[in-house]
Amino acid sequence: MRNALLGRALIGLFIVSGFAGLIYQSIWSHYLGLVLGHAAYAQTLVLGIFMGGMALGAWLASRRSTGWRNLILAYGIIELIIGVVGLVFHPLFVGYVDFSQQTVLPALSSPGLAHAYQWISGALLMVPQSVLLGMTFPILSAGYLRLAPNRAGEVLGGLYFSNSLGAAFGALATAFLLLPALGMPGTMMTAGILNIVVGIGAWVVWKLVTADPVPASSGETTSELPSEPSAELPRLAKVVLVASFVTGSTSFIYEIGWVRLLNQALGTTIHSFELMLAAFILGLAFGGWWVRRKAASIKDAIRYAAYAQVFMGLAALVSVVALAKSFHWVGWLMQSLARTDSGYTLFSGGSAIVSLLVMFPAAFFAGMTLPLFTLALLRNGGGEQQIGRVYAANTLGAIVGVLAMVHLLIPLMGVRLSLILAALADAALGLYLMRYVSPGVRTLGYALAGLATLAFTAFATIWGKHDPRVLAAGVFRTARAVVADGVQVPYLRDGKTATITASVGGDGTINISTNGKPDASLAPTLKQKPTGDEITMIMAGALPLVMHPDPKEVAVIGWGSGLTTHTLLGSPLPERVDTIEIEKGMYDGARVFGDRVKRAYEDPRSKLHVDDARTYFSMGNRKFDVIVSEPSNPWVSGVASLFTEEFYSFMRGHLKPGGMVVQWVQAYELNDELLATMVAALLEVFPDSELYVTNGGDLLILARTAEAVAPNWAALTVPDLSQELPRVGLGSPEQFALRRVGGPALLRNFVRTARAQPHSDFYPVVSLNAPRSRFKGETATSLLSIIDNGVPISEMLEKRVEVPAQLSQYDVHSRFAQSKRTALAIRESLLNGGANVEEYGDDPSLLPQTMSLLRQSESRVKDSEVLLWTRLVASVSQGSLSQLVSSEQQGVWSDPAWISRDEQPQAVLDVLDALDATADRDAGRMYASAMKVLDYPDEVVSVFLKEQMFIQAMVGALASGHPDRALALDKDRGGRVMISSRFNYAHAFLNTWATTLQQSPGQKD
CATH class of the missing domain: 3.40.50.150 (Vaccinia Virus protein VP39)
Incomplete structure (x- = not known):
């Protein structure tokens, strides 16, 4: 009972260790991305070195740990060292980057030498911790087995499950909690602190074990493992190590392939990657958990592993079809969810479900194989050193799988066929293991497995085809799983870092995209x-x-x-x-x-x-x-x-x-x-x-x-x-x-x-x-709004120059070109008493209001209609006042020719004076005249014109060198003037400008 409690404590510590381990893997990708320049390359290097270092660490553990008495203490010391290195990683990395960019790379003129230096030096940054991390599983497993030698399968499966479960949560916490709160240095230090806590916890467990050791005669120490190796062990060990290598390779071919294809459905973001990584690791974890639960009833671990390999291959073939359908699932998500923060949260949850549907089944069976292979060797008298050997072979296979997928398979056959090839390799390995277990017997299970492999391969090949029109759609942006009818895709290639598509629309427009995200579009000819x-x-x-x-x-x-x-x-x-x-x-x-x-x-x-x-x-x-x-x-x-x-x-x-x-x-x-x-x-x-x-x-x-x-x-x-x-x-x-x-x-x-x-x-x-901003469809156009909102903010404060133009010059789509065109069209309407709708270009919305203003101004504006007149003036002036230069203002807002000043109500005259001051860019008059208009009640002057006058008064005060007036205006009237979305940003912008000038009167801006 006591040893069981200590074992649970070790499992808890290993969950935390796995949590920290995935923080390292995730953060190293970010750090190395700054060196290698692309997230895909960084992830490849990190995966390769992470797994390679772990393979080396596991091999070293298999060679050395058997002679160590206190394995739990050794495990604690290793965790402490990992934690200390994590604490100092950031300053080491900053020094490394400076040295590389200022000293080493400038001395290298050959791209090959430069890349070799980057990959080797980047790897060396991670190798120490990776090697130590690789030692943890075999050393802790062996130490735990010494406490519970009669529960080998439960121990191996439990530790594999706990470490993988912690890793899955570590991947999620890194992207969604730690990085946003602490940045990369703080997140790395968090991982280091967790390792130190685990090291201290392991020391406590070791002290408890050594303080009151369990007698050798205790039932808890009765081993299910033979003390001597069986005659079958040498051959079995070779088969298991090769099988571990193969399954490690295929597992990471799957991971890279799934990520590459899901990127095109979910979008190539940090969140989607970590969700995919967590889904993959979660599958591995529950595979280990299954072995933990069933280990006692498993009599032939190799036979179970054989079926697990076949099922892993079949599940991977099904995943190819699921990937083809994932674009439609994401399209449904995009169409169903509101573009809000909560909608993005639900989209992330949906992305996790899609990732699980694709990855979890095959990863689940992959998670079963390592504990089963190790268990088979232990039950044949292999000794605890076999734990490290199997782990090393598996992680070495992972390195080969990563490198082969990125640099060989994808360039040669693309992502989909690479996944199918890896699935066939897993299924073939499972069939071989079945024949190895029963060489002289052709079992029904063997025949069914072979037929299922053929059937599923045909299923994946036919139904798992990826329509180029789907890959080019960018469903994560457009909510459309397929591009519009008539669109052709003349180019599609799976590159080393991304999938590139070129599509041609029905009008001939050509578009090139990366992982479904458009990067550029051109008309085919200059005509x-x-x-x-x-x-x-x-x-x-x-x-x-x-x-x-x-x-x-x-x-x-x-x-x-x-x-x-x-x-x-x-x-x-x-x-x-x-x-x-x-x-x-x-x-x-x-x-x-x-x-x-x-x-x-x-x-x-x-x-x-x-x-x-x-x-x-x-x-x-x-x-x-x-x-x-x-x-x-x-x-x-x-x-x-x-x-x-x-x-x-x-x-x-x-x-x-x-x-x-x-x-x-x-x-x-x-x-x-x-x-x-x-x-x-x-x-x-x-x-x-x-x-x-x-x-x-x-x-x-x-x-x-x-x-x-x-x-x-x-x-x-x-x-x-x-x-x-x-x-x-x-x-x-x-x-x-x-x-x-x-x-x-x-x-x-x-x-x-x-x-x-x-x-x-x-x-x-x-x-x-x-x-999140992309999902919500946000725009960062507030700064642009201060140019064409009707008050010449940038022109008065920052000397932006408006330019005169002919209406015919502005027939292309550009925000300020359209604004200028609209302003010129309003000018034509006011001066000539009419306008053609085509003159307003793509946005003729102000034409009706301009014509209404002309009709309201044909004679004296009635007192009862001043409110309506000021509402119309607000709309028309906001569409033209700041876009017209002085020479274009004459007769429009400067000395307006479209309205007679005779016998007009005082409110109308005051409004015209305020607009005239702005047209002349007279800062002092702008402030004084706008203040007059602001004094009228809302029943006389429209609130929409008042907000314009409020902004005009602030600009006039600032442009005439009186930020104190602008701030006083905001304090006295800011709460009483309704500020709509049109001027909301301008209000904040001007308030900031005034505050800065007030605090630093000599500041240039």
């Missing part, structure tokens, strides 16, 4: 209307040509469609354009864009490097005049590390004097706080930065290391560029200026308003929170 992505990529290439005085050497991070590189090469200024892309399949797939990206492939100045940006830049200490960074979306696992203060510092170190960075970032599927934390990181390194908006949801930040020089607009007049730029609304300096949101002062105030801290490699708030 067709451009896509929104085209504006972004062309502007990313054109900006540095204009803004840098001599952009000879340019680097582009991310191939995408190749259009950015193509645009840069349309100019003779760059002498070399190096494009760094980590997935070769993206480069190959983008060839479907044809002549649209021709120069990227054919111009001799274009150089492709299939590599990680950090590694490529570090090799030979390369420096550039311009770096254009266009990675994937920051919610994609591993990508957010390209939007951190550390990475921006790294990029700055690889710029020549006067160099600049053009950074793409999304405004869609993101919120203001997450965008602000990335902007804050950029400003820490590049204080002189300015923001541009290209379309409705893509942003470009131009970050300089030197003072701005006069733009070289002549760079855009070369024939190749003059063909392409006007088509996307970038044919003139005015059209570039139109897309400029603001400079450093505006961006710093944006960061302060969001109370954002700079994004850091080691506190991955973006990768942790962006998937």
Whole structure:
């Protein structure tokens, strides 16, 4: 009874140990991702080294532990050492990265040598703990068996279950609790502390054991294991070790294959990966639990293991079909759930269920094999050293499986066929073990197993096919399991890091996607209307040509469609354009864009490097005049590390004097706080930065290391560029200026308003929170709203320049271009007494209100209709007042010609004066006239106009150098004026601006 209680204590400690062990595996992936550049590579290395180190540790334990008397004490000491190393890992890693990037990699010009250094040095960071972790299972198992030698199967199964169960919870806790709360350093220290606690607990158990040892005659120590090896043991040991190796290989082929395919259904996020990992480990855990419960009744462990292998192969074949159906399950989830925080929680729960449906059955049988193989050897007199040998063979097989899957099987046959091949290997191994057990007897079970394998293989091959139109759909974003009718998929490839698809829509638009997430779309010819992505990529290439005085050497991070590189090469200024892309399949797939990206492939100045940006830049200490960074979306696992203060510092170190960075970032599927934390990181390194908006949801930040020089607009007049730029609304300096949101002062105030801290490699708030924003469909467009809300905030406070234009210039989709077009259409309507709906472009919603305002203003506005008139004025002025330059304001809001001032009610005159002051950009008048309008009761002046006047008064006060007036206005009237969503952000933004000026009167912004 006493030993049973001590055994339960050991199982409890091993649960905690497993919990800490998976923290290490998960966090090492994040750390190594900063070195290797892609989450897939980091996960591969971590899996390989983690399992390899554990294999070495298990082998060492099998060789040495049999001579140790106090195995439980040895286990405790090992846990203590693991914990101490965990406590110091973070500072060691930071020193390693600095040494690598500043000393080693700059001295290496060969990519092969650089990669070898990274993989070997990265492995060495993990090897000590991995080896020690590998020793824990065999040493604790042997120590526990000495307490309960009559319950070998229960001990082995129980420890395997407890450690795996702890690991499953560790994976979940890392992503959903520890990382958000503590960051990577704190999470790593937490694991270290847990190991130290386990070590102390093991010491306590050892003291209890040695203080009152159980007599040898006790019934508890009567062993079910023979004291001498059987004659069958040598042959059995060889078979078991080979079988353990094979099942270890196939298990991790499954894991990688399942993750790769589920990424395309669930989205490649940190949350989805940890959910999948937990589902896989949970299956292993319950397989061990089954062996623990049934061990006493198992007479032939090899026969049980044989059937487990067959069932594992059959379950893996079924998983191929389940993976094909998973896209439809996720589509149902997306359609059923509200886009809220609770909806995301339910989506995560649904993702866990989908992962379990795919992974759990095969993982369950995989979890049975190791305890059964070990039990078979122990019952044949193999001794406790066999525990470490079996564990070592299994983990060594896992390494081979990981490397073979990533570097051999996926490139050769793709993910689905790799899974089928691994399943056949498991089933074949099970059939062999059946023949090994009963070589002369053809049992019914053997025949049924063989027939089932053939039937299930046919089932998986036929019904498990993955429709390319499903893989291209991006169901985790669109809620559609299949792309629209008429869409073709001419390119599909499983690359080493991701699955790349290129699809062609019914209108000919070509789209390229990574794991179902669209990365770029282009119209097939220049004669067709451009896509929104085209504006972004062309502007990313054109900006540095204009803004840098001599952009000879340019680097582009991310191939995408190749259009950015193509645009840069349309100019003779760059002498070399190096494009760094980590997935070769993206480069190959983008060839479907044809002549649209021709120069990227054919111009001799274009150089492709299939590599990680950090590694490529570090090799030979390369420096550039311009770096254009266009990675994937920051919610994609591993990508957010390209939007951190550390990475921006790294990029700055690889710029020549006067160099600049053009950074793409999304405004869609993101919120203001997450965008602000990335902007804050950029400003820490590049204080002189300015923001541009290209379309409705893509942003470009131009970050300089030197003072701005006069733009070289002549760079855009070369024939190749003059063909392409006007088509996307970038044919003139005015059209570039139109897309400029603001400079450093505006961006710093944006960061302060969001109370954002700079994004850091080691506190991955973006990768942790962006998937939720994506699910909720949030947008980070608040900063854009201050440009076109009707009050010239940026123009008055940050000197943003509005530009005059003709209505015909704005026929492309861009947020500010559409706003300008609407404003010009309103101007035409007010001056000419009518308008054509087509003049309003994509948003004619203000045409009816403009015409109603004209009708209300044909004669004196009746007192009873002033409220309605002010409501109409609010809508029409908010759609035009801040978008028109002074020359365009005449007759519209400056000295309006569409309404006579004679005999108008005083409220109407005061409103016209306030709008006239804003049209003239007269800060003092803006404040004074707006205050007059605010004094009218809500029954006279619309609350919608009052909120506009409130914002106008704050801007007037700030622009005239009186932040105290702005703050007093907010204090006195802020609670009485209704602030709608249109001006809510502007209110907060201006309040922050005023507070900053009040606290630091000499501050530039």
